[in-house]
Amino acid sequence: MPKMKTSRAAAKRFKVTGTGKLKRNKAYKSHILTKKSPKRKRNLRKSTITDKTNVKNMKKILPYL
Numbered sequence: 001m002p003k004m005k006t007s008r009a010a011a012k013r014f015k016v017t018g019t020g021k022l023k024r025n026k027a028y029k030s031h032i033l034t035k036k037s038p039k040r041k042r043n044l045r046k047s048t049i050t051d052k053t054n055v056k057n058m059k060k061i062l063p064y065l
Contacts, residue, residue: 004063004064006061006062006063006064006065007061007062010058010061010062011062011065013025014050014058014062014065015065016065017049021049021050021055022049022050022055022058022059022062023047023048023049023050024047024048024049024050025047025048026043026044026045026046026047026048027044028044029041029044029045
């Protein structure tokens with residue numbers, strides 16, 4: 001049986017926490033920042049946990065993470 005392949009794009013974007021949840025960075029922080037409030041930009045810096053509706057698909061493309 002051949003090894004499963006990890007999606008390298010996803011592997012660079014997600015980390016696994018100690019409890020096995022997937023941690024990700026928030027989107028919308030790269031450009032057009034002038035119209036976003038300082039509070040909104042500050043909150044976009046923080047990482048967050050991947051929503052449970054997406055976890056099943058993410059675990060499939062990240063078999064060894």
